[in-house]
Structures are given as C-alpha cells and as structure tokens.
Amino acid sequence: MIMNDDTQHNYWLSQVAPHPRRPRLEGDIKADVAIVGAGFTGLWCAYYLKRHDPALDIAIIEAERVGHGASGRNGGWVIGNLAGLSRLLEGLPLAQRRECCGLVSDNVDELGHVLDQEAIQADYHKGGAIYAAARYPDQEAIQRDYLEHLLALGHRETDCQWLDATALSERLRIENGYGGIFHRQVATVNPARLVTGLGGVVERLGVTIYEQTRATHVAEGEVSAYGGRITAARVVCATEGYAAQFHDWRKFIIPVQSAIIATEPLDESHWRQIGLAERPAFADASRIITYGQRTADGRIVFGARGTYRMGARPQNHYAIGAKAIRQRHALLCSLFPSLKDVRITHGWGGSLGLSRRFRPHAIYDRHSGLATAGGYAGEGVAASHLFGRTIADLLLERETPFTAMPWAHDDTSPAQLLKRWEPEPLRWAAAQAITLSYAGEEALMKHQRPLPLIKPALTRLNDVFASIIE
Ligand SMILES: Cc1cc2nc3c(=O)[nH]c(=O)nc-3n(C[C@H](O)[C@H](O)[C@H](O)COP(=O)(O)OP(=O)(O)OC[C@H]3O[C@@H](n4cnc5c(N)ncnc54)[C@H](O)[C@@H]3O)c2cc1C
Structure with a gap:
C-alpha cells in the first residue's frame, strides 16, 4: 500500500486512492521492450507502443512504485513549451x-484529450498560466523582452500575450504586480493522479509493471535488476533525474532538487484578495523560478527551484526540512501577504534531470536498441508525453511529425549526442555561484538600489547564466 508517511509529505499522493504494491520481478524473463522507470516518460512510451502495436510484449521495472519519481511529486504545470526550446530551434x-x-x-490539448479518452481523473484544468509576473521595473523589462523572444522563436501570438498591471490584477493579485506574460497553452493537473491513472491504463493494455525492482545495469539487449533480469531487443531508460546512478549515464544527466509546499484549503476571502478565479498556474518573474497553482480543492501548491547536491545525488525520499518549508512559505507570503497565517499542511521535494546542453532529448540508438528521453529541466509533465510518444515512434521505426522534431535522434547513441558535465567540485561551485548571483540581483531589484555599476553588471551576468541554461 502507499505508505502513510509519503502522503503526509506529498499532498498529491494524499489525493490518490490507496492501492496494493505490484509484485517484484523474480527470475529472468524475456520481452520485446524493457522499460526502466514507471514515471511519465516510461508509461507514455509504453502507452503509445501498445496503441500502435498491441501485440508487443512490454515489461516495465520500477525501483519503488509507479510515479515515485518526479512524475508523482511535481508542481502539476502542463506547459505548452519546452525548457531549452530556443536551443533546439537554433538555426x-x-x-x-x-x-x-x-x-x-497543441500537446497540452492532446494530453487533456487522452486523459478524457482513457478516463484518467487527474484534475486536468486548462486555465493558462501567468508565466512571469513582474514585481519590479527591471523585471518588467526582462519579461517584455522574453515575450518578444517567444514570438520571434515561433510561438503563436494567440498563445502568448502581455498583461499590463490592470489586466494582471484581474487574474492574479500579487503584491506589487507590474504585469506579466499570459500563456494560454498551459493546464494544471494533480500529477500523482495522472501517473497512477496512466499506470492502470497501460496495465489494462497488457503491459506488465514490476514494482520494488531496482535496475542495476542497463545494457544492449538486457536490463539487470535485484531479483532478476530482462532480455529484450529494445531497452528504454526512463529514469530522468535518477539516471546518474547508472555508470554510463552519470556524466550526461544530473539531478537538481526542487521543493514544494501545499497550504490548507483557503476560504473565499483569501481568493477575493488573491484572484486566480479561473485557476491559471502562476509564477513570478524571479530567476529563482517559482511555480504555483490553485488546486481543485482550493489550496495553493507552490514550489521553487532548489539545489544541486555535490556528487549529483538525487532526492529519493519525499520529506524536506523545516527550513525549506519556511523559505517557500516566505516566498509565497511575499507574493500574497494575506497568506501569512495560513497553515502549510504538506512539504516535499524531488529530483529533475538536467543535461549539459540544457535541452531535452529523445534518443534511440538503432544499433544497440537502447533508447532514452529526458533532460526536461523542470518542464517535463507535458514534455514527457511528447517525448515518450516520440520514443515509441522511433522504436517502431515510424516516420511521424514527432520523429521529425529536433529533439528526436535515431542515428546516434546517447554517449555521442549528450555532452559531459564538468567534474566535481566545478559543477557544485558553478551551481552555488549562479544561485548567489541570482539572489544578489533579486535583492538589488527589490530595494530599487541605484548602484549604477553593480546592478547592470549583475543583470548582464545573470542574463548570460540564463541564456546558457535556457
Ligand atoms: C519538485 C518538482 C517540481 C516539478 N514541477 C514541474 C511542473 O510543474 N511542470 C513540469 O512540466 N515539470 C515539472 N517537474 C519536472 C517533471 O516532474 C519531470 O521532468 C518528469 O516528471 C520526469 O518524468 P520521468 O518519467 O522522465 O522521470 P521520473 O518521474 O523521475 O521517473 C523515473 C522513475 O524511475 C524510477 N527509477 C529510478 N532508478 C531506477 C532504477 N534503478 N530501476 C528502476 N526504476 C528506477 C524512479 O523511482 C522513478 O519512478 C518538476 C520536478 C520536480 C522534482
């Protein structure tokens, strides 16, 4: 059964009906496709494989239980964009x-459509998103430029528009709101409901899921695990933020931690002050990257990017410390001072995957039969639907619009395509420097300090960091 302990931390899980754990893999088996990891990527891949070829024998092994990773813990934004899209589209x-x-x-609508079709109750709600509400004049300038950038890149004008202070306050009333980008193509979900519902759907399609089965080695034609082994001509590694545990992937994908809190259900007087009547997802323009949503039962779930741990260690457990909870509560109250006495009922964290080129990928090496997708950099809820689908098409050698996209690669191995991360302690030191620099800039903006040399220099430096990461 789902452990009480987990539901105490992770609000999303507390909304999922308890279900028995699935059995472990015991002994050696054969399959047409072996998938490691039962998060969105692995499950969507299995779903589309089965939809296209129902006869395929597919086995998924999951170290803990379905949705244990980022898929069951995230902020629930289903975003019609990709982190790193500008880089993918370069040239x-x-x-x-x-x-x-x-x-x-359009992937946001397609995902919603599949949820309808498969009767997955995930509280899908398409209310758009206020991407980056500016709270200082400097932020407004940065965000207006960013909107221009999105449109020049190829996003539709009907999807992204600028809200001035008045239009912003009609949707979201944050302290000191100057304006922000409204993105129509964003929905919100309860991700734990989505991933557990999807697990049930793929099982009904005939996929076997083994839980509590940790892969120890992923190689050409074979996955070894504690308890058994799967021999399969095609092997998909769908472990995103956990990929660094495998020796061959350690250099290419690193985990970054993010942490979230949930408030108690808010009363009407709070909503009158805050807005969010149409339940758009929301974020302020801070480079710390915040993300929030009004849940179906009237709470706020609110997160902010966390930390990188020396040695690329992922966060396996849910719990976060009291300090991380306090920091997020303080950030939330800085946006909505009226929430200062609201009770925080849950706090949890997890790991997302970051590739060195800061762009997501779906790779199938026809020669070895190995495939992987990830590097979503914190924007993987919708992306994993697109990329799991792309991997399914690549594996079945179908030529589709998805396999023609710049994230799809079937002529190369992950080791050839992905760039190596710098060794430690360089990575850790760079992560600390960026965090400090962002915090410094934020403090200067907040206090509207003139500081003619330092402020522009810091902003320029952070623009460089942001452009590297974007
Ligand atoms: C706190 C947080 C907030 C986020 N918020 C958002 C958001 O609002 N919107 C958005 O788009 N994205 C968000 N993301 C990112 C998004 O959740 C992920 O990109 C996405 O869920 C990745 O799905 P996945 O299936 O590739 O990986 P995961 O969901 O991490 O699944 C990997 C699975 O592999 C399993 N596993 C690991 N090792 C092994 C092994 N050795 N053997 C077998 N199984 C193994 C894990 O237990 C896990 O279940 C957030 C991430 C975090 C952590």
Missing part, C-alpha cells in the same frame, strides 16, 4: 520553428 527557418512550437503547444 532552423521560421516555418520549421513555427511548426515545432505549434506541436509543443
């Missing part, structure tokens, strides 16, 4: 960029 003609942006944007 491509406008028509191609528009086609790609359109596909990424």
Whole structure:
C-alpha cells in the first residue's frame, strides 16, 4: 500500500486512492521492450507502443512504485513549451520553428484529450498560466523582452500575450504586480493522479509493471535488476533525474532538487484578495523560478527551484526540512501577504534531470536498441508525453511529425549526442555561484538600489547564466 508517511509529505499522493504494491520481478524473463522507470516518460512510451502495436510484449521495472519519481511529486504545470526550446530551434527557418512550437503547444490539448479518452481523473484544468509576473521595473523589462523572444522563436501570438498591471490584477493579485506574460497553452493537473491513472491504463493494455525492482545495469539487449533480469531487443531508460546512478549515464544527466509546499484549503476571502478565479498556474518573474497553482480543492501548491547536491545525488525520499518549508512559505507570503497565517499542511521535494546542453532529448540508438528521453529541466509533465510518444515512434521505426522534431535522434547513441558535465567540485561551485548571483540581483531589484555599476553588471551576468541554461 502507499505508505502513510509519503502522503503526509506529498499532498498529491494524499489525493490518490490507496492501492496494493505490484509484485517484484523474480527470475529472468524475456520481452520485446524493457522499460526502466514507471514515471511519465516510461508509461507514455509504453502507452503509445501498445496503441500502435498491441501485440508487443512490454515489461516495465520500477525501483519503488509507479510515479515515485518526479512524475508523482511535481508542481502539476502542463506547459505548452519546452525548457531549452530556443536551443533546439537554433538555426532552423521560421516555418520549421513555427511548426515545432505549434506541436509543443497543441500537446497540452492532446494530453487533456487522452486523459478524457482513457478516463484518467487527474484534475486536468486548462486555465493558462501567468508565466512571469513582474514585481519590479527591471523585471518588467526582462519579461517584455522574453515575450518578444517567444514570438520571434515561433510561438503563436494567440498563445502568448502581455498583461499590463490592470489586466494582471484581474487574474492574479500579487503584491506589487507590474504585469506579466499570459500563456494560454498551459493546464494544471494533480500529477500523482495522472501517473497512477496512466499506470492502470497501460496495465489494462497488457503491459506488465514490476514494482520494488531496482535496475542495476542497463545494457544492449538486457536490463539487470535485484531479483532478476530482462532480455529484450529494445531497452528504454526512463529514469530522468535518477539516471546518474547508472555508470554510463552519470556524466550526461544530473539531478537538481526542487521543493514544494501545499497550504490548507483557503476560504473565499483569501481568493477575493488573491484572484486566480479561473485557476491559471502562476509564477513570478524571479530567476529563482517559482511555480504555483490553485488546486481543485482550493489550496495553493507552490514550489521553487532548489539545489544541486555535490556528487549529483538525487532526492529519493519525499520529506524536506523545516527550513525549506519556511523559505517557500516566505516566498509565497511575499507574493500574497494575506497568506501569512495560513497553515502549510504538506512539504516535499524531488529530483529533475538536467543535461549539459540544457535541452531535452529523445534518443534511440538503432544499433544497440537502447533508447532514452529526458533532460526536461523542470518542464517535463507535458514534455514527457511528447517525448515518450516520440520514443515509441522511433522504436517502431515510424516516420511521424514527432520523429521529425529536433529533439528526436535515431542515428546516434546517447554517449555521442549528450555532452559531459564538468567534474566535481566545478559543477557544485558553478551551481552555488549562479544561485548567489541570482539572489544578489533579486535583492538589488527589490530595494530599487541605484548602484549604477553593480546592478547592470549583475543583470548582464545573470542574463548570460540564463541564456546558457535556457
Ligand atoms: C519538485 C518538482 C517540481 C516539478 N514541477 C514541474 C511542473 O510543474 N511542470 C513540469 O512540466 N515539470 C515539472 N517537474 C519536472 C517533471 O516532474 C519531470 O521532468 C518528469 O516528471 C520526469 O518524468 P520521468 O518519467 O522522465 O522521470 P521520473 O518521474 O523521475 O521517473 C523515473 C522513475 O524511475 C524510477 N527509477 C529510478 N532508478 C531506477 C532504477 N534503478 N530501476 C528502476 N526504476 C528506477 C524512479 O523511482 C522513478 O519512478 C518538476 C520536478 C520536480 C522534482
């Protein structure tokens, strides 16, 4: 059964009906496709494989239980964009960029459609998102430029628009709101409901899921695990933020931690002050990257990017410390001072995957039969639907609009395509420097200090960091 302990920390899980654990893998088996990891990527891949070829024998092994990773713990934003899309589209003609942006944007509706079709109750709600509400004049300038950038890249004008202070306050009333980008193609979900519902759907399609089965080695034609081994011509590694545990992947994907809190259900007087009547997802323009949503039962779930741990260690457990909870509560109250006495009922964290080129990938090496997708950099809820689907098409050697996209690669191995991360302690030191620099800039903006040399220099430095990461 789902452990009480987990539901105490992770609000999403507390909304999922308890279900018995699935059995472990015991002994050696054969399958057509072996998938490691039962998060969104692995499950969507299995779903589309089965939809296209119902006869396929597919086995998924999951170290803990379905949705244990980022998929069951995230902020629940289903985003019609990709982290790193600008980099993926670099050098491509406008028509191609528009086609790609359109596909990424429409993916939000497609995902909603599949949930309807498969009767997955995940509280899917398409209320758009206030991407980056500016609270200081400097932030407004940065965000207006960012909107121009999105449109020049190929996003539709009907999808992204600027809200001035008045229009912003009609949707979201944050302290000192100057304006922000409204992105129509964003929905919110309870991700734990989505991932557990999807697990049930793929099982009904005939996929076997083994839980409590940790893979120890992923190789050409074979996955070894504690308890058994799967021999399969095609092997998909769908472990995103946990990929660094495998020797061959350690250098390419690193985990970054993010942490979230949930408030108690808010009363009507709070909502009158805050807005969010149409339940858009929301974030402020801070480089710390905040993300929030009004849940179906009237709470706020609110997160902020966390930390990188020396040695690329992922966060396996749910619990976060009292300090991390306090920090997020303080951030939330800085946006909505009226929430200072609201009770925080849950606090949890997890790991997302970051590739060195800061762009997501779906790779199938035809030669070895090995495939992987990830590097979503914190924007993986919708992306994993797109990329799991892409991997399914690549594995079945189908030529589709997805396999023609710049994230799809079937002529190369992960080791050839992905760039290595710098060794420690360089990585850790760079992560600390960026965090400090962002915090410094934020403090200067907040206090509206003139500091003619330092402020522009810091902003320029952070623009460089942001452009590297974007
Ligand atoms: C706190 C947080 C907030 C986020 N918020 C958002 C958001 O609002 N919107 C958004 O788009 N994205 C968000 N993300 C990112 C998004 O959740 C992920 O990109 C996405 O869920 C990745 O799905 P996945 O299936 O690739 O990986 P995961 O969901 O991490 O699944 C990997 C699975 O592999 C299993 N596993 C690991 N090792 C092994 C092994 N050795 N053997 C077998 N199984 C193994 C894990 O237990 C896990 O279940 C957030 C991430 C975090 C951590």
